[in-house]
Amino acid sequence: MKKTSKDQHDLLYKSILKLETVEECKDFLQDLCTVAELAAMEQRIEVAMYLYQGMIYNDILERTGASSATISRVNRCLRYGQEGYQTLLPRLEDEWNKVQKEL
Secondary structure: OOOOOHHHHHHHHHHHHHOOOHHHHHHHHHHHOOHHHHHHHHHHHHHHHHHHOOOOHHHHHHHHOOOHHHHHHHHHHHHHOOOHHHHHHHHHHHHHHHHHHHO
16 A cells, blocks of 8 residues: 555545534445445444443343454453543433433
8 A cells, every 4th residue: 555644644534524414424434434344333333332331241242243352342442542432432422322212
């Protein structure tokens, strides 16, 4: 792969920040990612929310179908990662709670 500058790498992240609605975000990510990649990212967010709320691995596995490796990876990122989940998850709590009430 050809070397690119930091600014070129940042273009993806800046692109995401330019999206204004959930629909725009869905459309962009569907163009950018495969169905499997999107499903994996969606599952990781769900796993992260359950871990953030203190749910145990077996219950998360049962609710999400995520592998124990995926749950472990997300947990490791929550504990030792770049703190991306810690930034995002509190901001998602209200949305998450609405979704959970609908289930």
